[in-house]
Amino acid sequence: MKIRTRKFLGTICLLVLAIVWSLFGMALAQLPVIENSKWLQGAFYVVVGMGWVLPAMPIVSWMSRPDLA
Numbered sequence: 067m068k069i070r071t072r073k074f075l076g077t078i079c080l081l082v083l084a085i086v087w088s089l090f091g092m093a094l095a096q097l098p099v100i101e102n103s104k105w106l107q108g109a110f111y112v113v114v115g116m117g118w119v120l121p122a123m124p125i126v127s128w129m130s131r132p133d134l135a
Contacts, residue, residue, distance in 0.1 A: 069130075079125050080126075083122060087121075091111075091114040095107070095111075
């Protein structure tokens with residue numbers, strides 16, 4: 067697969083990841099345990115805000131691999 071195709075597919079995957087991750091984070095933020103505690107809210111938003119990086123790293127490294135031939 068050419069790098070141009072990988073970058074296109076990787077961009078779509080990253081957009082889907084960002085949308086799904088944010089919707090999942092918003093759904094979890096509505097839990098009463100998180101909603102009632104300001105400290106837990108702060109920790110939750112830091113973890114969820116930075117957490118998308120771990121699943122995105124393999125996608126970005128796959129996108130940036132050079133062509134074989």
